[in-house]
Amino acid sequence: MFSKEAFRIFEESIVKYHVKDRVDQEFINPYTAGEIAHLLYRKNWIDTVQWHYEDLIRDPDIEPGAALVLKRKIDASNQERTDLVEYIDSYFLQKYAKVEVKEDATINTESPAWAIDRLSILALKIYHMKEETQRKDAKEEHLQACRQKLAVLLEQKKDLSTAIDQLLADIEAGRKYMKVYKQMKMYNDDELNPVLRGQKQG
Template sequence: MSASQAFPSVTQLTKLQIDAVERWHREPIDNPFSGSETSIEALVCQQHEFNYRLWHEEDTARSPSATDQEIAQVKRAIDKLNQARNDMIEKVDDAITAMIASAGVDAKDAPINTETSGSAIDRLSIMALRLYHYREQADREGIDAEQRQKVLDRIALCEQQHADLSKSLQQQLDDIFAGRRQHRTYRQMKMYNDPSLNPAIYGSK
């Protein structure tokens, strides 16, 4: 089996994300791939989980009834989750790099995309969350016809964007594993969470 055949299709990955969002809203979060933490599916699921947690922390941060102390706590939680989310994007990209290397794919002279496959998978994760919550709003009691139509219009747009991005990512992955396009991991190198690089942290000592 080639590396491209071993890598799950984008359709499989987006189904994993969509199913996970629905399941996590019904029951406690679990990772169905806990026995294979290095698989692409496991990494995508773990990265998706951080986006799920981030989404709900962001909602809490905007509550009019939240106290200053609660907002400060949420802000710190958001920082940690966002760092973990970005770390997982890099892990997904690193896993793709490893699969390409093990397959002996040579693409050193091929063009490079501005966005990595891991970053595109992250965007699809956020889109799965957005679609779930828009559909939730469309079904909410008490919503008037004008607001419901506004939500339905946005759902249609999100579905189109999700389909476009899914197709583009599949084409990119096909090209990467065929050697027609280079794949690289672009390091986020966030400075704000590094005590040695954030002046607001090291300057307070």
């Protein structure tokens, strides 16, 4: 099933990141460009780095200048993340381009890639929650609470994986069809963000 292979790739990316556990480490994609595995690995690596950016920026002792630099990196990471989602959806659009869509076919509330995006984030939640259940310096109450949360996350993984595989099967069979709405983010656009527009005019 697609979701099982995707989750395996996400786990591979997360484990590889934590060998050095540094946001500035070199990124090397082990999969061939053009393959869906290449996009999935890259997607999760972006998510993993951003996860740790978000940890760093919450340091109460961070200097304002460093926080601003980090905020810019998070913004750039968010842009790259949404770009990757579109690339993944483009892969599915091409894959299912010749499917004959049934007259009563319906559209899903989200595209396959946005569901896969949620699975990538879920893989990170599971990895880090599992870490919390194994801490030697934590009290039993904390460990037990994290075990319960981990169980919920694993249930979510099961449900989300099933939903993704069902969605892809429905698209392949023509029971559902997909559309991709290109991102229309306004805050990065010189013409749409009034602050940037004002600076441009100045």
